[in-house]
Amino acid sequence: MSYLSRLDPRHYQLTVQTTLLLWGIWVLEFPITWQQILAVIGTALLTQRLFCYLFKLPNLLLSTLNTSLSVLLLLHAQAALWLAVAAALGIASKFLLRLDGKHVFNPSNFGIVIALLLTSEVWAAPGQWGHGLWLFLLIAGSGLVGLVGWRTMLATVSFLLAYTSLLFLKAWWLGDPWTIPQHQLQNGSLLLFSFFMLSDPKTTPAHPLGRVLFGVSVALLAVWLQFRLFLPNAFLYALLALSPSVFLFNRWLNYPAFEWSKPITKPEETP
């Protein structure tokens, strides 16, 4: 437990992301080239370095790698250029789009969605994981909950509960068999998004109640976008659209902001 509590969850995230990337390339034949990997990681590191220098801030290597891998796992393009742009946009948004001294958007979410809106050269492929990998993701995601504590993961947990309920409710209303919502939930991209993007404590409300409300709102908007506007990858858009509301939650529910350097497990479990 003492080892676990000392482990930075971003290391854990990086391990899971790297495993997924390798699995994706070798087994699932993702169209990712080594040039793209180099371009994305290189651009992200350079952008981070540049802004840290300009703003005289310490360089955060781990978060930058997390962002790079999120971009590589969720976004595809034929050429490396647009993926690099997505990574650069994501990192730049951390420094440039700030409210109340905090960055507004999850960097990879921002980079991915803006790239999707800007060009048809990129695409997110929610079906690419198939339905074989979701159990691994569920276990890996639950591992993260164990690591950082359920309080930190409240946005993820409430999002998943709300999204699941909405899908089953919809199936019940339509008279569809349960296999349909089950199939919709066994989606690698959805779990990757929930556990490794929506879980970002820096861009979700600080207060536990705020996190729950935020997670539920993202689920509601995602379902609306997915089934009314027929938008693929709706959850990515939903998170981006609602991220600016986080500062309202934080003003309303006063709570100390999350810091990576502080203990990340539940205080009572820290030795």
Added chain:
Amino acid sequence: MKKIISAAALLTASLLPTHVSAFCGFYVAKADTGLFNESSQVVYARNADRSIVTMGSDFKGDVKEFAMVIPVPVVVQKEQVKLVNNSTIKHLDAYTAPRLVEYFDDDPCMQMMYSKATPAPPMAAPVPAKTRAKELGVTIEAQYTLGEYDIMVLSGQESTGLITWLTENGYKIPQGAEPVIGSYLKQNMKFFIAKVNLKEYSKTGFTQLRPIQVNYREKRFMLPIRLGTVNSTGKQDLFIYALTPKGRVETTNYRTVKLPSDLEIPEYIKDKKQFANFYRDMFRNQVEKEGGAVFLEYAWDMNWCDPCAADPLSSKELQELGAFWVKPEANNMGGGAADAYVTRLHVRYDRETFPEDLMFQTTGNTGNYQGRYIVRHPWQGEASCPAANEYLNKTAPKQQDEAAKNLAKMTGWNINEIRKQLPKLKKVASTTSWTE
């Protein structure tokens, strides 16, 4: 030897050193949709939010028995429907079919003997009472006769009324369809239904029913397959040819998987029957391995092909199949039609593995892919140098064994049975001395 080079590279081949003469092999056979019994074919042209969907017809029974019930997202009026020639879909099937090519190994003693690359050739119902419908909560949104078909578009408040109406009007609705129809109605889908108008059919002079094409604007890029799974008569094959201006189409709620391709298989598969068996069993084996996946059989820019299983479609044919954005003058360049990209997807579905309708998206992926299998004919001449010794004793048997292993792996066939069918290769005594 197997490197795929682009059309541009082929045209400039004469300017380059002879190494580029290696190309995609000589086309020998194709595995078209005729291999799969009871399969259906859909051509889905999509540009922005416009969908043009052509439903291929392989109906072989008495035309009196023909009836079609398809969920559509909007009310489709007469001007949004047209009939397409069967031959155009057949052409698209042939053009995109997985293909077999062959290579002939050269005499290893005759250095720099290259086969000359040949570029792809120049491309060239009786009207029902409306009141009864109203009683049952069914609205006849549109009704018209087009060519040999009597067509109606229905909407309804609830499934039982609609099913009663359909049954009363001679449409046989399978048991268990009710919840599926109900689900579609709640999702605001309409039902496009068609029967053959015998009088009009005899006037057309066609021996086969023509495919119906509907054209509408709608954000949903999807294909409803659930009605087809109600009759659990086993798995069904569906081929989707997606036409877009530029990029590949993939499913967003199922994994799109490339079929194994570009692999060498034994010579005896060249036989047409054997190739058909190979392709059917390879496909079945992949379906068993990958579960609920959609398979990619072809993805290519419609300007060219290499090797060609059939000539690319002309602009006129592409337009007929719904690619309205294709410019007619594109043919003047001597190539096929520009600005069209085709993705051929093959789905074997049933209710268990494909509970949901197919949802698609167009991607920015313009890379080419084709199902392509290679038979290599070993060189079996008289050895006149040490390289020939090496070739006959080592290279050729190794290639043959690799091909057998590929075949076993892809199809699940017994490797020993495959080996029995392999021709005996010539061997030479390794002691032969070549120094004089």
